[in-house]
Amino acid sequence: MRKQELERVARAMVAEGKGILAADESAGTIRKRFAAIGVESTEALRHRYREALLTAPGMAEYISGVILFDETLRQSTHDGQPFAEWLQSHGVVPGIKVDRGTTTLAGCPGSRITEGLDGLRERLYEYQQLGARFAKWRAVIDIDKDVPTAAAISANAHALARYAALCQEADLVPIVEPEVLMDGTHSLQRCEAVTDATLLAVFAELVAQGVALEAMVLKPNMVISGAEAPERASASEVAEATLRCMRRRVPAAVPGIAFLSGGQSPLEATRHLALLNHERAPWRLTFSYGRALQEPALQAWAGKASHHEAAQREFLWRARLNARATAGIWRESDEVRQ
Numbered sequence: 482m483r484k485q486e487l488e489r490v491a492r493a494m495v496a497e498g499k500g501i502l503a504a505d506e507s508a509g510t511i512r513k514r515f516a517a518i519g520v521e522s523t524e525a526l527r528h529r530y531r532e533a534l535l536t537a538p539g540m541a542e543y544i545s546g547v548i549l550f551d552e553t554l555r556q557s558t559h560d561g562q563p564f565a566e567w568l569q570s571h572g573v574v575p576g577i578k579v580d581r582g583t584t585t586l587a588g589c590p591g592s593r594i595t596e597g598l599d600g601l602r603e604r605l606y607e608y609q610q611l612g613a614r615f616a617k618w619r620a621v622i623d624i625d626k627d628v629p630t631a632a633a634i635s636a637n638a639h640a641l642a643r644y645a646a647l648c649q650e651a652d653l654v655p656i657v658e659p660e661v662l663m664d665g666t667h668s669l670q671r672c673e674a675v676t677d678a679t680l681l682a683v684f685a686e687l688v689a690q691g692v693a694l695e696a697m698v699l700k701p702n703m704v705i706s707g708a709e710a711p712e713r714a715s716a717s718e719v720a721e722a723t724l725r726c727m728r729r730r731v732p733a734a735v736p737g738i739a740f741l742s743g744g745q746s747p748l749e750a751t752r753h754l755a756l757l758n759h760e761r762a763p764w765r766l767t768f769s770y771g772r773a774l775q776e777p778a779l780q781a782w783a784g785k786a787s788h789h790e791a792a793q794r795e796f797l798w799r800a801r802l803n804a805r806a807t808a809g810i811w812r813e814s815d816e817v818r819q
C-alpha cells in the first residue's frame with residue numbers, strides 16, 4: 482500500500498462527525514466487564530454481544546472505525562460474513578489491538594511497560610491479510626509519588642514508536658495510545674505535566690524512528706484530575722488544559738486525535754469532547770471510547786438474547802451523542818430522551 486493510501490485511511494478514521502469504537506477488550510478485561518453485569522465470559526456470549534454492536538443498524542453514521550480483539554477479527558456475523566468484511570462493506574474501517582498487555586518495568590518500581598514487539602512483524606502481516614486496516618497499541622503511564630520516572634516514559638515511548646514503524650511497513654495505520662491513567666488522587670496540573678512529558682517523548686521517538694505522522698492517529702487521555710482527587714477540575718478546565726497540552730506537543734501533521742475515555746462516565750466523556758470542539762484546532766478531535774460508549778449497552782444487554790435490540794439502541798444513542806460532540810453541535814439538552 483502506498484503512503485497516500487495509509488494517509489487516506491488515517492483521515493477516514495477521524496472523519497468529520499464520527500469516532501472510533503474501542504471493542505478490543507482482551508480476555509481478562511471483557512471477563513471483568515461481563516462480571517459487572519453478572520454474565521459469564523464465554524466465546525458464544527462475547528460473539529453475540531460484539532455482533533450486536535458491530536451490526537447495529539445505521540452505526541456507520543456515527544462510527545468511522547472499530548478496534549477489534551484478535552478473537553473478533555477471526556469471527557463472522559451469524560450469516561457467515563467475516564466481521565472485518567462486514568464493517569468494510571458498511572464504510573467502517575476495521576482495526577486490531579496488537580499489544581499483549583503490560584508487565585512491571587524492571588528498574589522502575591510502580592511503572593509498567595507494554596509487551597508484544599517480538600514477532601509483531603509477522604502478526605501484523607497476518608492481520609492485514611485478515612482485513613484489518615489499522616492497529617492499536619496501548620502504553621500505560623501510572624501516576625504516583627515519584628512515578629513515572631523519565632526512564633519509564635522513555636521506554637514506553639520507544640516501544641510505541643517501534644510498533645508504529647512496523648505498522649506502517651505492514652500497510653496498517655497505527656493508533657498510538659499513550660494513556661496517562663486517571664487512577665489516583667493527583668491534580669489536573671500533575672496530569673498535565675505527565676501528559677506533556679509523555680507526548681514530548683512519544684513524538685520525539687516517532688520522528689526519530691521515521692514514522693509518517695500524516696499516517697497515524699493519536700489516542701491520548703484527556704488532561705483530567707485523578708479519579709480520587711479531593712477536588713476535581715471542572716469540565717471547562719479539563720478542555721482548556723487538554724487543548725493547551727495537545728497544542729504544545731502534537732504536530733499539526735497528525736490528522737486526528739481520538740481520545741480514550743479512561744474511566745470517565747459516558748456523560749462526562751461526551752461533555753468534555755464537546756467542549757474540546759468549541760475551539761479551532763489543527764487536527765480533528767474525536768473519540769475512541771470503550772467504556773464510555775459501551776457501558777449503557779452492556780447494562781441493557783445483560784447477556785439476554787431478547788435484549789439484543791435494546792443493547793443496539795443504547796449503543797447507537799451514545800454513539801450519536803459523541804458524534805454530535807465531535808461535530809461541535811452537542812448540547813446538554815440532547816441527553817434528554819423524548
Ligand code: 5MM
Pocket residue numbers: 503504505506507508509510511548578582619660741742743744769770771772773
Ligand atoms: C484505555 O482503554 C482503551 C480505551 O477504552 P476506554 O475508553 O474505556 O478508556 C481500550 O481500547 C483498551 O485499550 C481496550 O479495552 C483493551 O484493554 P485491555 O486492558 O484489555 O488491554
